[in-house]
Amino acid sequence: MLHNDIEKFSAINKRINSNLKLSDLLMVILDITKDMLQTEGCSILLTDPATEDLYFYIVRGGSDSLIKGEIVPKGKGIAGHVALTNTPTIVNDPQNDERFYKEIDNKAHFHTRNIICAPMVLVDRLVGVIEAVNTIGRDSFTNEDLKVLMYIADSAAIAITHRQLYQDLSTRLKELEIMYEISQAIAHSSPSENIFSKIIQPLASSVGVKRASILLYNTTTDKFSIASSYNLPEAINSPLSRDQAPIAYHVFTSGDPLLVNNIIADPSLASFAKIHEYITPSFISIPLRYKNTIIGVLNLADKLDKTSFDAYDLRVATTIANQIVEAYQNSLYLQQTEEQRRLAQEIDIASEIQKRILPKIPQSINNHRLAAFNKSAKEVGGDFYDLFQFDNDKFGLLIADISGKGIPAALFMGSARNVLRAESRINNQPGQLLTHANKYIYEDSEYGMFVTVFYMLIDSHNKLLTFGSAGHNNQLLIRSKTLDPIRLNAKGIALGITDNAKYEEKALFFEDGDLVVLFTDGVLDLLGNGNMDAGEKKLIEIA
Template sequence: MLNGMQIDKKFIESLRFLSQTSRILTQPLQKGELISTILEESLKLSEADLVSLVMLDQGRAPDDVYVMSPGAKKKLHLDPEDFDFNDQGCEMSVPCDLNENDVWNSFFKEKLDRRFACRLRLPLFFKNKWAGHLDFYSQDSSCFEKENMVDFLKALADSFSLAYENAEMRELVQKKTFENRLLIDTSQMLANVLEQDEVLAAIAEALKLVVDYDGISIYLLKDDGYLYAIHSKGYDDPEYENLLRDKLGEGLVGWAAETGQGVVVDDVSKDSRYIIARNSTKSELVVPIKLKDRVIGVFNIESDRENAYNEHDLDLLSTFAAKSAIAIERASLYRELVMKRQLDQEVSIARSIQKTFLPRRKLELEGFDIAGINISSRQVGGDYFDYIKIEEGQTGLVIADVSGKGIPASLIMASFRASLIAEIRNNYAIRAIMQKVNRLLTESLDHGNFVTAVYGVLDNKSKIFTYSNAGHFPPILVDKDGHTIELKEGGLAFGIEPEVRYEERPIGLHDGDILIFFTDGVTEAQNSEGDQFETDRMVDIVSKNRDKTAEEIAHTIVDAINQFKDPDFILDDLTIMILKVVT
């Protein structure tokens, strides 16, 4: 009778303990708190030597096992490939003997230096799906044989399953609320930021609060068909720095941009599209950034864990991409606008400097009327003309044209002008000046760049013009009767060969003569039929307007070119210099 009363008392104590534990588990605990509680209470109720908890992560094999023994609680890392978590077998809910070859016995021997003789494995079900197991280990082969012990432990496992499922639901609601709040806050913040670097850094920082990553790269699709990483973090190996650029259709990033679809990759080593950019990456999540169904870029996040991302993460990142698209596009346009303004300012300064290279005032020479016009196809150009006072009664005249256009051409022209003026001050012989300028330019110019030029000295007393032509369009002398002479004497254009011998030639000028200097922008202007303006047309205009001043003749030629050319034809740099002999 006493023995029966003792059994009943033990039964009642266990039942009371189970009831108390169930009440604890029904409290709104976080998942981590629940895991600690179930391990502690299971150890007390079962009197086992060790309790372990294994839970599948949304159906995927876990990376860790939680264990507790008297006085110790640990989380042990495991290799999922060493265990078959889907093999529930006959071991479930029934105490069984273990041998030394049991995979879990071997695992605990390796990790804890302990072996066990008996195990009771209880299944855990979340939402009616098997989700793991709660294991009780004992070094006594007759473990868990106390009456009703297995039933109590089953009830405890069921209580934990229900509590954990409720905790997951609470966590999901809290996470969803947080994600929505974060999306709203991020959208509001992005609406007030224009700097591209700030926009991208804010997006990356906000995203990490809801989708963890070890590496992130945000790409923009450029007109050349390549995706360029305009923001990245976690790519510290310089070996892969140049790989943060993908061609449309290549790699996971290129695939997402081409198809307009996102993708979750559980194991990058098994996906042929993956291009390695981080040695430690195990899984990846990629989504396109779309603006009105147009792909403008790609979000790419990488993890050092396999199976790090799921469909919910894909949806969340896609929402982030949609919210970010307008801000990224706006920041890109703002960046382009700022850069354009800076470039315009720099070009304006360059144009102002270049203007100082041209004659600032009309040259007054007794017996001559001289004028010039310089019109750049862009704000700065590669054409140049000047009048250079050498000594009393002698004036240097120069016209030049650099291969290319824009700022590069203007920089080469500045170098040519400096070299020419320096040599004019050191030498009087024209051929020597030409040879030294050519040598200097050949040494400094990249292959394929060159300068054509005509330089000569006008003696206004003797009315003799001595010149040398470095591969330039020959100036044309039109006499009072309309006859023409081309000034061809000289040598190669500057910058092609280092050692070139230049010839010079004097030519006498007479009353009524008009000498026309010009660049290819004059003669190569085209009409709608593809015909060029050419020198004959220019000479004819000069002949018909010879009674006008040099400045008027130059403007008449420019007016004729504008009337002749097709409205859609873009003129090259255009320069005209007119020297007229007057009585």
């Protein structure tokens, strides 16, 4: 694989982590495919979950508008055969191949001379197939072309799956937001300023006042914020200190509603009269009580008929205050529920991405028994593992931990995994693999994300372990004869932090019965209840 091919693969990975729409992203992938394979046309066909038929989703080159959306029945054609058998295929003489589905050529007024096709699979789930037709400047496709297309198929499968999951999440969140806004507007049950602004004018009209305000108390600043107001004097701005809102603080502190007919004539309020800047001397101030705690004050002033407030006005205002508190309580509940739903959905989506990326680990390779276990925490991160089979005697094991949590970490995990897989096909030695992969992961990294990696090459014939580490925690080799643990470590920083990092490579021999344990720090944290040393001790005991 050429260096410029890797750069093009890296470009695909960058686009997977971008904000492109799915259709635009796949067009970019197909354009890169056409360029790399030098073909007249490329297509991505997706699987219809209901019928298991294939349909042309994106077509580049040739008569693309004529076949977009066309259906290829299950098992029909080269594409249908590839989807059914999950086997990448080259057919350099399709017109004489009984599997060839000529109806598509007929509809497109196209002549297919040769075709290469690969399944797009993510953790045993067929997403669809990707195909390229008619080589330019050469007579046939080659096995090297097939390797390139298989890598692109993996990237396309991840891109499609990620975007579908992300779009599903975005749609659900948008629906929740709309439902939330509607329910809040109808019930007037949000403490936010915008919602209170909708409440305050009808409130003022219902009790016939020119001025009204809802003040919420901030325990941190010991000040009132104006949650909503109607016709307040311009000189009154939020937040309000004790000196700026003495009547509100008086009601807030006493916990009793205040009905004043004439503040100037009331001796008990003489000290407050000088700051009274309203048209009439009569007003109502009522505490807002939530769960036996006063959270703010409702103020009403300047009746439209210029009369004084009376007991009836107080009863109405008290009822309104109770409704405001209920709205406040409902809004808190709805906000908490929405936040929980958002978090739960993000965890579900990120967890699904993680599960679909992790490979199935066989029970044994070359008489070595293998097992893998993964369990997501409350906040899904980017821990992952991988397995590379090189030849009959050698295979690689990798474990990694992405910085960050949630969907961004899960998406970055897919990108990092692609780069590491691509590099493993070029050079399986730990030092060079990590060095080259770091360069491309650094270019792909957004928002300062990085990944720690421990990679081990196992040579079964020579009983040799060769390993390297990119900032990952020490791994374990437990000798079968002595049960002594050997901590495996090598110098190197996490991938994606700087583009010119170098990585140490170490090697040691193993014996039959030795046990290698690869893990992320979350295991130690769990086993040790936050104490990493205790967690390592517990892990060694378990192993």
